[in-house]
Amino acid sequence: MLRISKRVIATMALTVPLAFGVAWSANAAEKFKLGMAVGGNTCCDWMKAQGDVARALAEKNGWDYIELSNNNDPAIALKNARIFAQEGVNAMIQFNGQPASNPAISQAMNAAKIPVVTYDIADPGMYFVGIDNLAAGVAGGEQLGKVIKEKWACNPDLVVSAEGAAAGIVNEWRTGGMRTGLKKICPDIPAEKWVSFESQGDAAVGLPAARDLLAAHPDAKKMAVVGLNDGGVLSLINAAEQLGRADEVIGWGQDGAFITGDNVNPHLAGSVFYFLEGYAVYAIRDVIAPIAAGNIPPLKAAADNPASRVEPCPVSAEQAKAVPAMAERVAKLLEAPAGTTAYSLFCPNK
Amino acid sequence: MRLQGWGTGLTLLAVWLLLIAATGLYRPDFLSHQTVLAVSFTMSIVGVMAIGQGLVAISGGFLDLSQPAALIASSLVAVRLSEAGLPFAVVILGAVLTGMAWGFANAVIIVGAKLNPVIVTLATNFIGLAALYFAFQLAEVPLGSAIHQFGRAKLFGLPAIWWPMLALVLVVGFLIPRTRYGRRAIAVGGNRMAARARGISLKATRFAIFTAAGGFVGFAGVLFCATSGPFNPSSANALQLNVIAGVILAGISLSGGRGNFWLLLLSVGFLSTIPTALVFFGLSSDTQSIFQGLILISAVAFDGYRARRGTP
Numbered sequence: 152m153l154r155i156s157k158r159v160i161a162t163m164a165l166t167v168p169l170a171f172g173v174a175w176s177a178n179a180a181e182k183f184k185l186g187m188a189v190g191g192n193t194c195c196d197w198m199k200a201q202g203d204v205a206r207a208l209a210e211k212n213g214w215d216y217i218e219l220s221n222n223n224d225p226a227i228a229l230k231n232a233r234i235f236a237q238e239g240v241n242a243m244i245q246f247n248g249q250p251a252s253n254p255a256i257s258q259a260m261n262a263a264k265i266p267v268v269t270y271d272i273a274d275p276g277m278y279f280v281g282i283d284n285l286a287a288g289v290a291g292g293e294q295l296g297k298v299i300k301e302k303w304a305c306n307p308d309l310v311v312s313a314e315g316a317a318a319g320i321v322n323e324w325r326t327g328g329m330r331t332g333l334k335k336i337c338p339d340i341p342a343e344k345w346v347s348f349e350s351q352g353d354a355a356v357g358l359p360a361a362r363d364l365l366a367a368h369p370d371a372k373k374m375a376v377v378g379l380n381d382g383g384v385l386s387l388i389n390a391a392e393q394l395g396r397a398d399e400v401i402g403w404g405q406d407g408a409f410i411t412g413d414n415v416n417p418h419l420a421g422s423v424f425y426f427l428e429g430y431a432v433y434a435i436r437d438v439i440a441p442i443a444a445g446n447i448p449p450l451k452a453a454a455d456n457p458a459s460r461v462e463p464c465p466v467s468a469e470q471a472k473a474v475p476a477m478a479e480r481v482a483k484l485l486e487a488p489a490g491t492t493a494y495s496l497f498c499p500n501k
Numbered sequence: 502m503r504l505q506g507w508g509t510g511l512t513l514l515a516v517w518l519l520l521i522a523a524t525g526l527y528r529p530d531f532l533s534h535q536t537v538l539a540v541s542f543t544m545s546i547v548g549v550m551a552i553g554q555g556l557v558a559i560s561g562g563f564l565d566l567s568q569p570a571a572l573i574a575s576s577l578v579a580v581r582l583s584e585a586g587l588p589f590a591v592v593i594l595g596a597v598l599t600g601m602a603w604g605f606a607n608a609v610i611i612v613g614a615k616l617n618p619v620i621v622t623l624a625t626n627f628i629g630l631a632a633l634y635f636a637f638q639l640a641e642v643p644l645g646s647a648i649h650q651f652g653r654a655k656l657f658g659l660p661a662i663w664w665p666m667l668a669l670v671l672v673v674g675f676l677i678p679r680t681r682y683g684r685r686a687i688a689v690g691g692n693r694m695a696a697r698a699r700g701i702s703l704k705a706t707r708f709a710i711f712t713a714a715g716g717f718v719g720f721a722g723v724l725f726c727a728t729s730g731p732f733n734p735s736s737a738n739a740l741q742l743n744v745i746a747g748v749i750l751a752g753i754s755l756s757g758g759r760g761n762f763w764l765l766l767l768s769v770g771f772l773s774t775i776p777t778a779l780v781f782f783g784l785s786s787d788t789q790s791i792f793q794g795l796i797l798i799s800a801v802a803f804d805g806y807r808a809r810r811g812t813p
Contacts, residue, residue: 195733196638349785355729355736359543363780366539369530382731389730392653393660394538409731414644416730 183443184215186235187431188228188245191220195408200428200481201246201270207485208435214443221245225252232256236263242439244431245277246270250319253277266442266450268434268458270427272321278450278458280434282425284321285454287405287463288328291423292377294465295329295403296336298420299375302401305337308371310345311364311387313378315352322379325405329377350383354409357386365394376402381409381422388418407464410471421471424464428477429484429493433459436490464498473499509752513767517774524778531781534658541663543773546724547740548666551747551765552673553604553717557618558748559677560710561690561757562611567622568718568744569737570629571603575722576732577633579648580640589647593723600719601712603629608711612704618711633734641731652727662724667766669717674762686710690757746793747772749800772796 187205190198202218209216217238221228228245229252235243236259243265247253250272257276260267271281299307312330315322330345348364350357364387365371374391378384381404391397400418407424409415437459441448451458466474474497475483484493495501524531550568557565575596582592603625610621642649654661677683688696689706697703729736750768753760775796776789 199638348780353733353736355725355732356739358729359539359776360780362539362542363777366533366535366777367528367530367780369533369535385730389728393542393728394535395655408639414641416644 182213182215183242184217184238184240185209185439186238186240186243187216187218188221188231188235188243188247189218190223190246190248191227192223192248195406195427196477197406197408197427198246200477201430204428204481204484205244205431205435208431211489212435212440212443221247221249223248225249228252229255229259232259232267236260236265240265242266242268242442244268244270244434244439246430247272248318250274266438266447268438270430270434272319273452273454275452276450277452278434278438278448279452279454280430280438280457280459280461281454282461282463283454283457284324285328287423287425287465288325289332289335290463290465291325291403291405291421292329292332292334293336294332294421294467295375295377295401296333298401298403299333300336303373305339307340307344307373307375309368309374310340311374311376312345312347313350313352313357313361313376313383313387314347315350315379315383318352318379326377326379329403329405333375333377348387350378350386352379352383354382354385354389357383358390361387361390362394365390365396372396373399374401376400378402378404380404380406381419385409385416385419388416391418407466407471407474410466410468411474412476415468415471417468419468421465421467424466424471424474424494424498425461426464426480426493426497428481430461432484432490432492433461461492462494462498464494464500466499470499507761510761510764510767513750513764513771517767517771520771520774520778524781528781531778536777537658538660539777540770540773542660542728543776544769545660545662545666546721546728547743547747547773548765548769549669549717549721549724550740550744551751551769552669552762553714553721554744554748555751555753555760555762555765556673556686556710556714556717558753558755559690559757559760560686560706561693562618562707562710563755563757564619564745565604565607565622565711565714565718566619566741567603567607567626567629569741570626570633570734571600571715571718572722572725572737572740573633573732573734574603574629575599575719576726576729576737577637577640579723579726580642583642583646583648589651592648593720596723597716597719600715600717600722602715603718604711604713604715605708607715608708611711612707630734637734639731639733640726642726648723648727652724662727665720665724669720670762670765674765677762682709687758690754691759742790742793742797743769743772746797746800749797755801 187202189202206216219231228247253274257274261276267277268280269277273279312326314326348360376384376387384402384404388400388402391400401420403420404422407422410422578599579592579596582595607625611618651661656664685701685706747769751764775792
């Protein structure tokens with residue numbers, strides 16, 4: 152009798168936790184799991200913020216959340232996608248600034264039947280959520296064109312493009328788009344006045360090349376600057392300040408990284424906000440939440456027919472004073488009702 | 502001793518003048534004050550970093566590969582002290598001490614664990630950059646602050662940041678062969694066993710060299726953040742190759758024991774002129790990497806040739 156009791160007790164001791172474990176596992180298996188691969192480029196604080204917002208929204212929805220960093224490296228981005236597949240995520244969001252690995256990621260995730268949302272850089276196998284980079288570039292160029300028309304009667308000495316070749320097609324869309332927008336307002340600027348340099352999208356890294364370009368155009372005084380992002384445009388502005396030629400430099404950036412706060416360079420006349428930190432609102436509202444609810448939306452992978460479109464918000468430096476800095480924007484975005492976008496909260500030009 | 506490396510110096514000067522003359526003939530507007538400013542701005546930060554790198558090299562430490570992370574750490578301290586409204590002298594002191602602390606930490610690992618300095622500094626650069634990424638994403642000196650104005654000021658027609666570089670190269674170049682500290686560094690780099698037999702402490706010398714080298718990187722951090730605008734933890738990575746190339750071209754032996762710091766003015770000046778000249782020739786300044794790579798290979802080959810022949 153005593154032996155039987157011992158056996159019963161031993162069996163129960165093993166079975167009860169096992170049963171709880173199985174039940175817990177079943178419950179956990181039912182819980183929606185979201186994987187997020189952040190860009191991981193140290194250039195930009197919005198890349199980290201994109202992960203912070205996605206995590207907070209996933210937690211609000213009661214989902215499991217896994218975050219990995221692509222370290223701005225295409226091979227790591229692919230490895231991360233495979234890790235997500237092994238972890239059994241139900242959906243994945245990524246920002247992959249080095250899109251060479253996107254086809255391989257797309258193939259791997261399609262094979263695992265895991266839908267992928269990609270920000271800003273389209274891939275045929277992924278839901279596109281993001282800005283229309285070309286439209287954002289054109290919008291910024293038009294705004295700068297209006298300033299140039301008013302101040303210099305569309306007759307600058309030089310129009311400088313701060314390129315960021317590593318961004319590939321995005322650079323062509325944004326920087327080229329800005330040139331297109333500027334030409335719409337000022338169509339008669341001669342071809343020889345359009346010059347460019349490689350800024351690498353980084354104010355500090357692009358600075359020496361910007362100084363060299365200015366040295367090679369010593370007579371240019373009235374200079375309009377466009378570029379991949381605010382950082383690239385700032386590299387030319389800073390170079391002009393150092394060479395004593397900043398009096399008549401007017402820049403208009405993209406991404407809004409350096410147009411808010413109390414340290415805005417007076418020669419940066421404006422920028423185009425994308426409110427990059429808040430992209431997860433679009434992705435979760437229009438793609439991930441429907442998937443979690445079992446209503447898989449049709450795949451929309453093109454930038455001109457996206458799963459969710461982020462509106463560009465061109466602002467002058469004066470208007471940008473009303474836009475809070477990124478940390479405050481993230482806090483307010485997460486306090487807002489579900490689905491509220493940063494554009495609707497903060498863009499002064501809606 | 503005093504004439505050490507002047508053959509290298511004359512060669513460098515000739516090649517530099519040839520580059521200036523060729524570019525000036527192709528584009529006469531190359532010979533302008535704007536070009537001088539562009540080149541001298543680029544020279545300033547690389548020049549000060551090259552002093553630190555040169556000290557490590559001449560003492561037989563081969564290379565300090567943690568300079569980019571040390572520079573950014575020092576720049577970050579300078580930015581934070583500026584934001585706190587502290588006097589410019591305190592800002593400089595804070596950055597220099599940060600650089601020295603970095604160099605001291607390198608020395609602790611190298612001497613304590615008896616590890617190869619190149620491997621250790623490569624590792625501390627990785628660790629440092631990762632730690633810096635946790636600490637900040639972007640930093641910038643406050644517009645209009647003393648350090649911001651210093652980064653844009655001119656003195657006798659040249660950037661204000663160029664003059665400290667000149668002074669430091671001249672002073673270090675003067676002191677290295679003429680002081681006990683400098684001669685010990687050269688002795689340790691030239692022949693470690695002989696130096697030890699003469700009673701020179703290798704550990705103490707290595708601590709002193711790495712700490713001093715870190716101090717120069719710390720000061721370069723002041724010049725960097727004064728001019729760079731917004732920077733991130735990776736913003737100084739591109740400087741590394743230029744600094745190493747400058748040291749090698751100046752004839753400061755990577756295997757230690759010989760070198761003339763004054764020649765850094767010529768090597769760094771020449772290297773800083775190349776990208777500017779390329780733009781005047783209509784080539785993109787990012788093609789400079791091709792030329793720098795070729796020059797670096799030539800310089801290392803020449804350094805090896807001199808070492809084999811035993812000539813300075």
